[in-house]
Amino acid sequence: MIRLNSKTKLILTVAALGLTMLWFYHLEQNPRANGYLIKILERSAIYAVVAVAMNLMNGFTGLFSLGQAGFMAIGAYTVGILTIPVEARPNVYYISGVAPWLEKIEIHYLAALFLGGLIAAVFAALIGVLILKLRSDYLAIATLGFAEIIRSVIASPQMDTITNGSYGLKKILRFETIYTPFILSAVCIFMMVLILRSSYGRAFLAIREDEVAAEAMGINLFTHKELSFVISSFFTGVAGGLLAMFMGSIDSGTFRVTLTYDILLIVVLGGMGSVSGSVIAAFLVTGGREYLRFFDEPLKIAGVQISLFRPGFRMVIFSALLMIVVLFYRKGIMGDTEFSWDGIANFIYRFLPTGKARRGNGGRDE
Amino acid sequence: MLKVENLEVAYGGIQALRGITFEVPQGKIVTLIGANGAGKSTTLRSMVGLVKAKSGRISFNGADITNQPTHKTIAAGIATVPEGRRVFANMTVLENLKIGAYLRADTAEIKKDEEWVYELFPRLKERSWQPAGTLSGGEQQMLAVGRALMSRPKMVMMDEPSLGLAPLIVQDIFAMIRKINEMGVTILLVEQNANMALKTADYGYVLETGKITLEGSGQELAMDEDIRAAYLGKRAAKKGLVH
Structure with missing residues (x-):
């Protein structure tokens, strides 16, 4: 075991942040040429927020919820509706027109993001009263159903003048630089880390470990489950709003169940109960999905067309990956531990020849 | 300190407690002994509202705590050591x-x-x-x-603290229970290990299929012929080996 002193750790952290900033600055110097990479990074950062929020509920509190897409849709539509410039509205709502009370309301995007999270949280609080008494799979089914209801309501013709029904929204205010989504995502994740480190976070863990014992310690199960659900949904809503700003145009099809599964893949791959695992996996999965695109292109080896490689094949690869993780590597990248420089140091140390020799010593020099 | 009157608890149609009455005075160690399924754990769980009482009354320091939410009871000063440690x-x-x-x-x-x-x-x-x-x-x-x-806590309720432990460690655990009691914490002890429990406790109740059939000081109960036959081993009872 190597233990780095706190000064080294601080230097490493500052260096890592500085390098990231420098890299972003470099990317921003030529946004057109680096557009593809910037897009991938931004999407990863937003998915990281949803993944951490999902982990807070599923990994830390042990409540298996699959309603993420629904809460994201609430946040996304709130931000979308409220940030489309007033002069562009007739153009967006060209089929049925916009509801008169909504016509002139346009708010700052930060306020819209917060409001999106808030509305998602209110929905969570209301349905939480009904469904949080359910256990494991039943809770997953109920939340899944809720997400589908939200999606159908948004797409319904009755909502045409508000959500523009199945035509979707466009001309949503977009990010101007890569900094905005990254800073907002970092703030969201930081706040969730603070919550998890407080005594509430400890109570969530206790509920995951043993509900009966947690209750016998005086933890009010219902209040804490509800709290976890509301906090998780709030940040999921905010992330949905960020996604709307990232994409610029959304429709109800964006928030299908597959979106939830994408996030679930990130959480499982990163490790249930690890914030840093979720963040790392968000970048790996989002990046991997883009860079594995060559699986979708026809491949010829020695003039023979390999029929496996066709559009959609990379999704097969991804599903297979998920199965492999679940079967053989159930704890994911981080398990339930968090990222630390000590961990990195020990990881590298293991691959050094001297490290192996020392370990062969029966670890006596410990 | 803790008073239980005519407590009845049922799981569905099955009557687990058929009206039990007992008392835990301040500063004492009181034990509930009985065989498997006698209703010992149910009694403890109903004290802190983990199972609901059908009828009867539980009061703690004069306040009615029957079917009160668990977190309120814990806040009032009752702590639990659950069965199997958890x-x-x-x-x-x-x-x-x-x-x-x-x-x-x-x-x-x-x-x-x-x-x-x-x-x-x-x-x-x-x-x-x-x-x-x-x-x-x-x-x-x-x-x-x-x-x-x-x-x-003002009072700690322990559910079978000796369960699954080696005899020497059981001795340690009971010594520790006495130590905690000497610090002024009232203790309600539920045990299958009647021998150790009665040695440690000031007062004991015997629970059989949801009813209290006997009560007395720890020593009295330890000497009782029926108890010896039922819980302390027949042969030991005959030979008078158990004290």
Whole structure:
């Protein structure tokens, strides 16, 4: 075991942040040429927020919820509706027109993001009263159903003048630089880390470990489950709003169940109960999905067309990956531990020849 | 301190407690002994509202706590050491203790009580950063007791603290129960190990299929012929080996 002193750790952290900033600055110097990479990074950062929020509920509190897409849709539509410039509205709502009370309301995007999270949280609080008494799979089914209801309501013709029904929204205010989504995502994740480190976070863990014992310690199960659900949904809503700003145009099809599964893949791959695992996996999965695109292109080896490689094949690869993780590597990248420089140091140390020799010593020099 | 009158509990149609009445005076150790399925654990669970009473009345320091939500009862000063220890296995020893103090807000005092529990169980201090699941059975039992003490209870209810532990460790556990009692904590002890429980307790009740059939001081019950035959082993009773 190597233990780095706190000064080294601080230097490493500052260096890592500085390098990231420098890299972003470099990317921003030529946004057109680096557009593809910037897009991938931004999407990863937003998915990281949803993944951490999902982990807070599923990994830390042990409540298996699959309603993420629904809460994201609430946040996304709130931000979308409220940030489309007033002069562009007739153009967006060209089929049925916009509801008169909504016509002139346009708010700052930060306020819209917060409001999106808030509305998602209110929905969570209301349905939480009904469904949080359910256990494991039943809770997953109920939340899944809720997400589908939200999606159908948004797409319904009755909502045409508000959500523009199945035509979707466009001309949503977009990010101007890569900094905005990254800073907002970092703030969201930081706040969730603070919550998890407080005594509430400890109570969530206790509920995951043993509900009966947690209750016998005086933890009010219902209040804490509800709290976890509301906090998780709030940040999921905010992330949905960020996604709307990232994409610029959304429709109800964006928030299908597959979106939830994408996030679930990130959480499982990163490790249930690890914030840093979720963040790392968000970048790996989002990046991997883009860079594995060559699986979708026809491949010829020695003039023979390999029929496996066709559009959609990379999704097969991804599903297979998920199965492999679940079967053989159930704890994911981080398990339930968090990222630390000590961990990195020990990881590298293991691959050094001297490290192996020392370990062969029966670890006596410990 | 704790008074139970005509308590009845039923699971669905099955009557688990058929109207039991008992009392735990302040500063004493009272034990409930009985065989499997007699209703001992049900009694403890109904004290803290983990199962609902069908009828009867439970009062703590004069206040009615029948069917009160668990967290309110814990806040009122009753702590539990659940059957089978039930420590939070993936959380560290220290985190387990902190969960025990969950309903308290006096951070400085909590810190003091952590030290106090560590003084009481030095072994826990050594293992402070270890996940509780890696402790031995005896250590886990100490942690479960320490965790209960962290709420600064007026009374601790223990459900079979000797379950599954080696005889020597059982002796340690009972010595510790006496020690905690001497510090002024009232104790309600549920046990199958009638021999040890009656030796330790000031007063005892015998529970049989949901009814209290006998009561008396620990010594009286330990000498009772029926008890000896039923719980302390027939042969031992005949030969007068049990004291």
